[in-house]
Amino acid sequence: SRPLDSITALIEPAVGALMTAVSWAVRAGDAVLGACGWQSRGVQRWNELSEAAAALKASGSATVVTIGNFDGVHRGHQAVLGQIVAEAHRRQALAVAITFDPHPLAVLYPERAPATLTGLDHKLELLAATGLDAVLVLTFTRELAGWSPEHFVQAALVDALHVRAV
Numbered sequence: 411s412r413p414l415d416s417i418t419a420l421i422e423p424a425v426g427a428l429m430t431a432v433s434w435a436v437r438a439g440d441a442v443l444g445a446c447g448w449q450s451r452g453v454q455r456w457n458e459l460s461e462a463a464a465a466l467k468a469s470g471s472a473t474v475v476t477i478g479n480f481d482g483v484h485r486g487h488q489a490v491l492g493q494i495v496a497e498a499h500r501r502q503a504l505a506v507a508i509t510f511d512p513h514p515l516a517v518l519y520p521e522r523a524p525a526t527l528t529g530l531d532h533k534l535e536l537l538a539a540t541g542l543d544a545v546l547v548l549t550f551t552r553e554l555a556g557w558s559p560e561h562f563v564q565a566a567l568v569d570a571l572h573v574r575a576v
Contacts, residue, residue, distance in 0.1 A: 454544040455534060459570040462546050466504075472572045473544075474498035477508040482527035483536035491540040503574050504543040508566065509533070510550040517550050546571070 456462040466473065476494045480487050491507065498505035511530050516523040528536065530547070537545050548554065548566075557565070567573040 453534075453538040453542055456544060456546045457549075459546075459548075459566055462506075462544070463570040465544075466570070466572055469504075472501070472503040472574045473506045474501060474503050474575045475506045475508060475567060475571055475573050476576070479513055480507065480509050480533060480537060481513070481524075483533065483540070488540055491537070491542060495541040497575055498543070501574050505541065506544045506546060506571060507537055507542055508546045508548060508571075509537075510548050512550055514550050514555065517552060518555060 454465065456465065474494055474497045476490055478487070478490075483491075491505075494507070495505040513523055513526065534545060534547075546566075567576065
């Protein structure tokens with residue numbers, strides 16, 4: 411099977427569940443654009459794996475990670491993110507969400523891409539309100555879609571984020 415097919419097979423069920431579960435969105439505030447990039451309530455935003463790796467190397471921190479699109483940051487997302495934050499505190503690690511921009515379906519199948527509920531800046535505000543320590547925003551491209559699951563785990567979770575739990 412082609413690498414794109416394996417990524418698509420992983421993404422499609424999650425996207426379907428996400429669109430079924432999205433029934434409302436919450437609003438949160440206190441986001442600012444500072445000299446060092448977007449921050450909200452102490453939440454860091456990383457735009458590249460290398461940026462995340464450098465920040466974590468400097469701090470000596472490990473992470474507890476969740477991965478998703480998080481459009482709308484609805485109650486289901488909030489529950490999962492709350493568990494990530496609690497587990498990170500228990501493990502003395504940072505709570506990190508990995509999200510994608512643009513939505514993977516907008517790249518892979520533009521005609522099937524769902525309308526977004528929240529723009530990226532608003533999504534980051536909503537994620538910050540959950541207590542996360544950082545958000546890694548990966549630009550979703552066909553190149554990224556071509557990564558094998560093993561390569562993604564090694565490059566993103568192991569090498570860059572020093573993950574302790576997902």
